[in-house]
Amino acid sequence: MYRYDAVDRAVLADRTAEFRDQVRRRLAGELTEDQFKPLRLMNGLYLQLHAYMLRVAVPYGSLSPVQMRGLADIARRFDRGYGHFTTRTNIQFNWIRLAEAPDILDALAAVDLHAIQTSGNCIRNVTADPYAGAAADELEDPRVWCEAIRQWSSLHPEFSFLPRKFKIAVTASPHDRTAARVHDIGLLLRRGRDGGTGFEVIVGGGMGRTPHVGPTIRSYLPAERLFSYLEAILRVYNRHGRRDNIYKARIKILVSALGAEAFAREVEAEWEKIGTEGDVPAAEIERIRAAFTNPDFLADPSTGDFEARRAAEPAFARFVRNNLKAHVRPGYGIVDISLKGIGETPGDISADQMDVVADLAERFGQGDIRATHEQNLVLPHVRLEHVHEVWKALDAAGLATPNINLISDIIACPGLDYCALANARAICVAQDIARRFEAPEKAEAIGELKIKISGCINACGHHHVGHIGILGVDKKGEEFYQLTLGGSGAEDAAVGKILGPALPIDRVTDAVDAIVGAYLRERRDGERFLDTLRRTGDAPFKEAVYADAH
Amino acid sequence: MPTLIKADAGGFVTVEDTFTVLEDDAPDPGGDVIVSLARFLSGDGDLAAGRSGRLGVRLAPEDDVEALEGRLEGVSTVAVEFPKFRDGRGFTAARLLRTRLGFRGEVRAVGDVLRDQAGFMVRCGFDAFIPADGAGPAEWAEAAGRHRHVYQRAADGRAPAFAERQGG
Numbered sequence: 001m002y003r004y005d006a007v008d009r010a011v012l013a014d015r016t017a018e019f020r021d022q023v024r025r026r027l028a029g030e031l032t033e034d035q036f037k038p039l040r041l042m043n044g045l046y047l048q049l050h051a052y053m054l055r056v057a058v059p060y061g062s063l064s065p066v067q068m069r070g071l072a073d074i075a076r077r078f079d080r081g082y083g084h085f086t087t088r089t090n091i092q093f094n095w096i097r098l099a100e101a102p103d104i105l106d107a108l109a110a111v112d113l114h115a116i117q118t119s120g121n122c123i124r125n126v127t128a129d130p131y132a133g134a135a136a137d138e139l140e141d142p143r144v145w146c147e148a149i150r151q152w153s154s155l156h157p158e159f160s161f162l163p164r165k166f167k168i169a170v171t172a173s174p175h176d177r178t179a180a181r182v183h184d185i186g187l188l189l190r191r192g193r194d195g196g197t198g199f200e201v202i203v204g205g206g207m208g209r210t211p212h213v214g215p216t217i218r219s220y221l222p223a224e225r226l227f228s229y230l231e232a233i234l235r236v237y238n239r240h241g242r243r244d245n246i247y248k249a250r251i252k253i254l255v256s257a258l259g260a261e262a263f264a265r266e267v268e269a270e271w272e273k274i275g276t277e278g279d280v281p282a283a284e285i286e287r288i289r290a291a292f293t294n295p296d297f298l299a300d301p302s303t304g305d306f307e308a309r310r311a312a313e314p315a316f317a318r319f320v321r322n323n324l325k326a327h328v329r330p331g332y333g334i335v336d337i338s339l340k341g342i343g344e345t346p347g348d349i350s351a352d353q354m355d356v357v358a359d360l361a362e363r364f365g366q367g368d369i370r371a372t373h374e375q376n377l378v379l380p381h382v383r384l385e386h387v388h389e390v391w392k393a394l395d396a397a398g399l400a401t402p403n404i405n406l407i408s409d410i411i412a413c414p415g416l417d418y419c420a421l422a423n424a425r426a427i428c429v430a431q432d433i434a435r436r437f438e439a440p441e442k443a444e445a446i447g448e449l450k451i452k453i454s455g456c457i458n459a460c461g462h463h464h465v466g467h468i469g470i471l472g473v474d475k476k477g478e479e480f481y482q483l484t485l486g487g488s489g490a491e492d493a494a495v496g497k498i499l500g501p502a503l504p505i506d507r508v509t510d511a512v513d514a515i516v517g518a519y520l521r522e523r524r525d526g527e528r529f530l531d532t533l534r535r536t537g538d539a540p541f542k543e544a545v546y547a548d549a550h
Numbered sequence: 551m552p553t554l555i556k557a558d559a560g561g562f563v564t565v566e567d568t569f570t571v572l573e574d575d576a577p578d579p580g581g582d583v584i585v586s587l588a589r590f591l592s593g594d595g596d597l598a599a600g601r602s603g604r605l606g607v608r609l610a611p612e613d614d615v616e617a618l619e620g621r622l623e624g625v626s627t628v629a630v631e632f633p634k635f636r637d638g639r640g641f642t643a644a645r646l647l648r649t650r651l652g653f654r655g656e657v658r659a660v661g662d663v664l665r666d667q668a669g670f671m672v673r674c675g676f677d678a679f680i681p682a683d684g685a686g687p688a689e690w691a692e693a694a695g696r697h698r699h700v701y702q703r704a705a706d707g708r709a710p711a712f713a714e715r716q717g718g
Contacts, residue, residue, distance in 0.1 A: 007711045007715065010699050011697065011699050011701070011711075014698060015697070017696070018693075035664075038636060039666055121636065121638075151701040151711065151712075155670075155697065155700070155701065157641060157645075157669070157671075157673035157674050158638075158641045158670075158674055158704065160641075160670055161638025161641065161667075162638060238638055238641075238642050239642055243611075243639075273650065278703070281713075281716070283712075284715065
């Protein structure tokens with residue numbers, strides 16, 4: 001893992017001091033809430049329905065055990081004993097007092113964490129493949145580029161007041177676990193014909209009110225030219241992105257208004273002018289790369305009693321089937337930790353659970369923890385001989401739900417329970433659906449099915465790319481839910497299609513059940529839900545959900 | 551006369567602002583004036599070289615800074631407007647004035663200019679400021695000098711972290 005050096009620590013200390021001064025000016029009445037708002041937002045501090053919320057950055061989703069314990073400590077001292085992992089791989093604390101915010105930032109800085117650029121119209125936390133450095137199908141470790149992007153984008157003097165927020169994803173696997181095509185910029189690492197490393201560059205994806213799957217504007221960008229190219233994209237956006245309407249200010253609107261080709265031409269012309277002056281030198285990239293070369297792997301491919309346990313214990317076998325993924329090295333596996341316990345709030349984790357994860361990462365996981373955009377955690381490097389012990393410890397802490405990628409592994413935004421923007425609740429909808437499909441045999445029989453729930457059109461719950469998307473809307477003061485089918489945030493990215501009229505809250509779970517029933521009737525051998533839907537179209541599903549209404 | 555915060559020998563001082571902002575239809579009163587980009591580019595005879603006062607150009611956020619390319623001789627100041635502090639186009643304008651157009655005169659930030667942006671503005675090449683929040687040179691210096699390190703190249707010539715690291 002990358003470790004902060006003296007420079008990184010000084011940047012953080014200076015930024016924390018700056019924010020402390022801004023809070024002091026606010027509390028002293030030197031700043032009005034209007035003036036303070038953009039300043040606190042630059043530091044991830046939101047005013048929600050009931051309290052301040054602090055959003056802490058987890059750069060490219062990567063955490064050390066020390067950092068995880070630091071988060072647990074903050075949850076206990078300054079919040080109500082828990083935190084909430086978001087679809088941006090960040091963690092939110094929902095019950096913060098403004099006067100304590102600077103102390104929290106100091107506590108974060110003590111473990112090299114911060115809330116810089118977790119909100120505001122700036123370049124946000126970069127999304128990485130949560131299996132980076134571990135995935136069997138990876139070309140090379142994308143975290144090298146994520147860390148370089150983290151530094152380049154931090155307190156960027158030119159691009160901190162963009163038309164709107166800006167999100168970048170980097171993946172190096174053919175299987176996209178970052179939702180790259182619905183980011184402002186998606187970077188897909190590619191091998192060049194000359195054997196070099198480069199990126200396919202996707203610009204202008206996004207969700208919100210006007211979802212777009214981003215077009216590719218360059219099929220191969222040599223990796224060493226990444227930063228001049230990013231500068232060119234950001235400059236074109238900063239100059240020409242709309243600022244008259246907050247809902248039309250994302251780069252996706254600019255790209256679709258100009259057309260991908262014309263936008264690409266603008267970027268290339270600007271890139272030409274910038275030249276290599278805009279690039280990060282190879283020596284710095286190599287310095288960062290060295291931090292990610294993991295020296296601690298054992299060459300020993302033995303797996304101890306892993307197979308015997310798996311054969312003897314059905315519950316363990318189920319966990320392995322659903323929550324253990326192939327590692328690039330023999331003898332290792334990737335352990336997914338579900339934060340989607342049945343009936344729990346998706347993404348929530350208690351301070352005690354954070355400590356358990358930290359301990360397990362330390363004892364069995366090379367001190368490496370990842371957060372995923374699907375609101376789960378990952379221990380990317382666990383020896384197979386230790387997976388059983390890890391599973392037992394997770395199970396004891398309520399963290400061993402074997403439902404990764406299954407119907408109860410639901411993404412949900414905080415919704416009307418916390419968020420001032422929401423039209424409807426999302427958490428209780430997720431909980432109700434999860435309870436309906438609680439039986440693990442049933443969930444496994446259904447197979448991969450991603451439900452994503454947003455409490456409003458801002459789409460923080462990624463409903464547009466849910467296989468089943470659920471969007472909360474307000475109808476004359478009542479919560480209604482619109483269903484979409486066929487979305488995907490993976491390499492086959494697609495925006496879901498609205499199935500029919502919105503439903504009242506008490507009909508949502510039945511509707512999901514009806515959709516699942518139609519799928520099970522229609523599916524052919526080996527088809528996932530999405531495959532069946534793409535083959536049949538939505539007619540059988542529409543019929544199943546709305547038959548009663550005729 | 552209104553005042554202006556100016557970068558000076560590594561610090562900031564208050565100076566008198568001798569410039570008058572001219573509306574497009576106002577006659578040239580002589581002395582130091584700032585005109586819009588459109589008026590400047592129109593080749594207004596009144597503003598011909600040889601007038602006694604100094605000349606400045608103001609850039610609105612939507613103005614194309616590159617229209618000034620090759621035309622900056624004789625221009626003393628470029629006033630970059632921030633109608634709202636959230637409108638970040640002025641940062642790009644200043645940076646390009648310095649790095650692409652090679653402008654060595656004054657680049658001033660005017661409009662909704664707050665001390666909390668001082669560091670970014672200095673990095674993008676601004677060297678004069680008319681703050682909207684009442685900040686004086688001391689506050690401005692404190693805000694602009696907060697960060698001991700920077701991560702990117704910009705228009706201020708500061709060595710980014712990657713260069714510092716290679717330098718040992």
